Amino acid sequence: MSEPIEQALSDNGVLRLTLNNPQRRNALSMSMIAALHDAIKQADVSTAVKVIVLGANGPAFSAGHDLKEITAAREQPDKGRAFFSTLMGQCAAMMTDIVTCSKPVIAEVDGIATAAGCQLVASCDLAYASDTSRFATPGVNIGLFCSTPMVALSRNVANKHAMEMLLTGDMFSACDAERIGLINRVTDSESLKTLTHDIASKIAEKSSMTLAIGKAAFYRQKDMDLVQAYAYSAEVMVDNMLTKDGEEGITAFVEKRPPVWRNE
Incomplete structure (x- = not known):
């Protein structure tokens, strides 16, 4: 099996981390969370890394938690409580470490970012997206309010914008995400990597x-x-x-x- 996270470090200190499970829409499974968390922690202490760019392979940036993994956990005698607690705790720790990481972290979104995937975008310091990307916190549609994505979302956009996303579960276009402050800028798919690389390189020149x-x-x-x-x-x-x-x-x-x- 391929690694859940691809890593590539440029000569100027820009580390590209790429979510690499497109078949599962880069779902934040336990293994994906652990791999991303480990990569962030290693980058934080590396003198070679100056800026981190977080992207993804496939048509989805991340569709959020792995619902098949969650469903399977319900077969446990405790109905999955222990697994759910571990999953939420490890995901929260990973998101927190993105915010507390000493290196700037830039989300590069070319596809959908929903639920915990949207949380991941909101947790990054900067975010750029293609014009075909879409964002949502749709848990309310399946009886599961996006309470943990709410933490990152509400710290990045105004209350009424955050509540609209959380209460309706609707998809927001990249332009709407830019309008409410969830992302910094929208460009076309062909220009996205160049844009994020240029921004990351500019930041990497600083102390x-x-x-x-x-x-x-x-x-x-x-x-x-x-x-x-x-x-x-x-x-x-x-x-x-x-x-x-x-x-x-x-x-x-x-x-x-x-x-x-x-x-x-």
């Missing part, structure tokens, strides 16, 4: 240390009130200014030359 500081601060300050957020971010800014890359960046700007990052 990895600075990116890590900024990403962590961004998500932390969002849950603070205004005064706390400014106090916290001011401390982060001061510490950043005292780093070697902070000094180098300003010096290079003043001297009108490209900076030489040391990631220190």
Whole structure:
């Protein structure tokens, strides 16, 4: 069997992770979640990786959890409770580690992204999609509210947009997903990889240390009130200014030359 995740690292530090189970619409099975989680954790500590692009093979980015796997678990004496708890816990840990990963993570969507697949897109720092891609949290249609996808969705789009997706279960076009802020930009399928690669490469040119500081601060300050957020971010800014890359960046700007990052 092929690996559930394909990995390819470019010379400039862009790591491409590709979901690779198109026959099952790249469903987030236990094995897929474990493989993706492991890849994210390895990339997080790798000095060679600067940016992560998350894509998929086949016509679906990800159709969410593997419903056949879930159905099979119901045959257990506990009706699947232990399996369901493990599945939800491991999926939540993987999604959380995407957000807390020190490297920027970019979703590249060329196909459908539904339920936990939509959650995966919302968990990434940036997201770009082809104009034929579609997004949904359709659990309500099968008696299963998308409560865990709701966590990522509600942290990325306004309440009423999130509730519309969650309550109706309707498919949203790529243009609608861009309009509500679920994705950054829409392009055609032929241009999608070029777009994400160009964005990833631009980010990869920055100081990895600075990116890590900024990403962590961004998500932390969002849950603070205004005064706390400014106090916290001011401390982060001061510490950043005292780093070697902070000094180098300003010096290079003043001297009108490209900076030489040391990631220190």
